[in-house]
Amino acid sequence: MKTHGKPVPPGGTIGIVGGGQLGRMLALAAARLGLKTCIYNDTTDAPAFQVTPHSLVGPYDDLNMLATFAEVCDAVTFEFENLPAHAIAHLAERVWVAPGAHALAITQDRLSEKTFVEKLGLKTAPFFEVSSAVQAREAFGKLQGCGVLKTRRFGYDGKGQAKVASAEEAAKAYESFKGAPAILEGFVDFSYEASVVAARGAGGAFAAYDPPENEHENHILRRSTVPSRLTPAQTDEAKRIAKAIGDALDYVGVFAVELFVGKGGELLVNEIAPRVHNTGHWTIEACQCSQFEQHIRAVAGWPLGDPARHADAVMENIIGAEAHAWEALARTGALHLYGKTEARPGRKMGHVTRLKPRNH
Numbered sequence: 001m002k003t004h005g006k007p008v009p010p011g012g013t014i015g016i017v018g019g020g021q022l023g024r025m026l027a028l029a030a031a032r033l034g035l036k037t038c039i040y041n042d043t044t045d046a047p048a049f050q051v052t053p054h055s056l057v058g059p060y061d062d063l064n065m066l067a068t069f070a071e072v073c074d075a076v077t078f079e080f081e082n083l084p085a086h087a088i089a090h091l092a093e094r095v096w097v098a099p100g101a102h103a104l105a106i107t108q109d110r111l112s113e114k115t116f117v118e119k120l121g122l123k124t125a126p127f128f129e130v131s132s133a134v135q136a137r138e139a140f141g142k143l144q145g146c147g148v149l150k151t152r153r154f155g156y157d158g159k160g161q162a163k164v165a166s167a168e169e170a171a172k173a174y175e176s177f178k179g180a181p182a183i184l185e186g187f188v189d190f191s192y193e194a195s196v197v198a199a200r201g202a203g204g205a206f207a208a209y210d211p212p213e214n215e216h217e218n219h220i221l222r223r224s225t226v227p228s229r230l231t232p233a234q235t236d237e238a239k240r241i242a243k244a245i246g247d248a249l250d251y252v253g254v255f256a257v258e259l260f261v262g263k264g265g266e267l268l269v270n271e272i273a274p275r276v277h278n279t280g281h282w283t284i285e286a287c288q289c290s291q292f293e294q295h296i297r298a299v300a301g302w303p304l305g306d307p308a309r310h311a312d313a314v315m316e317n318i319i320g321a322e323a324h325a326w327e328a329l330a331r332t333g334a335l336h337l338y339g340k341t342e343a344r345p346g347r348k349m350g351h352v353t354r355l356k357p358r359n360h
């Protein structure tokens with residue numbers, strides 16, 4: 001496996017697997033630092049292709065194409081966590097890859113992720129492995145109240161999950177997943193959701209952004225707001241949780257920890273995203289070093305930037321047909337459009353961030 005060597009100097013090339021909006025904003029941040037990007041995507045219409053000097057199109061498990069990709073890159077990272085393990089290993093034999101195969105393997109699978117979080121002594125919703133309809137029924141019996149059945153892999157924006165109110169519903173939901181391994185979680189009657197976006201450098205340096213409060217609509221993030229309602233003590237705890245996770249994964253790059261804030265103020269870990277995160281988009285305008293620049297710095301072996309927040313911010317996603325109102329939206333704040341042509345329902349088309357002078 002290629003280990004981290006000297007920092008990638010200006011003029012070097014950072015490879016990014018995945019060419020959606022996250023890859024696009026990573027490429028823009030890299031360009032500002034004088035670094036080039038090569039984006040690898042499995043279709044030709046990737047939004048990130050519009051802003052990168054180099055790109056490659058190929059299936060995510062095409063080992064020959066991935067070898068070509070590794071050859072033109074000085075370091076490789078990801079905008080999404082679902083690359084098959086053998087493809088990551090293939091890349092890692094040829095080029096420095098961050099985050100590493102171990103961090104990706106743990107966070108790709110909700111069962112291994114939650115087991116890992118629990119072993120660190122952190123709180124999560126109760127969870128049980130479900131690999132059959134019988135197990136789904138049994139697991140429901142161990143819960144107090146409702147549950148959420150989730151596929152272990154490939155879920156996003158609420159896809160691959162179902163709220164269930166009885167053992168029968170749990171079994172039916174499992175069957176609707178068509179054999180995909182799942183977990184059943186206890187439904188958490190949380191007060192609100194928050195997240196910590198943080199970075200860890202190759203030498204172990206750690207930098208966390210202020211945790212935003214997050215609101216979802218139809219399982220899709222609608223809004224992230226900083227400051228959140230978290231008390232200073234809860235904010236410190238949230239950052240400590242992120243540091244414990246980052247250290248235990250020997251993580252390099254930016255990651256996010258999604259949290260449920262319980263009615264009694266306790267913080268439960270919902271999931272870990274091993275990448276830049278939608279709840280960190282406000283950092284582009286409200287911080288000296290955005291999450292995108294921070295990730296590029298970490299992957300390239302540069303010193304981490306300052307995550308301090310100089311403004312209060314509200315970031316709202318622009319979803320599906322809402323993008324048609326771009327002209328009105330452009331008057332209301334810092335507008336980001338991702339260059340996607342088709343405004344399909346539920347598709348993230350852009351976001352707008354509104355700043356106010358920092359209040360405290």
Ligand SMILES: Nc1ncnc2c1ncn2[C@@H]1O[C@H](COP(=O)(O)OP(=O)(O)O)[C@@H](O)[C@H]1O
Binds near residue numbers: 148156186
């Ligand atoms: N155990 C749970 N209890 C209550 N709400 C949940 C639970 N799990 C997920 N949710 C809700 O569904 C959203 C999406 O779930 P999540 O596990 O984060 O999947 P993903 O973001 O990958 O789609 C969460 O942000 C939360 O609003």
Ligand SMILES: [Mg+2]
Binds near residue numbers: 258271
């Ligand atoms: Mg989530």
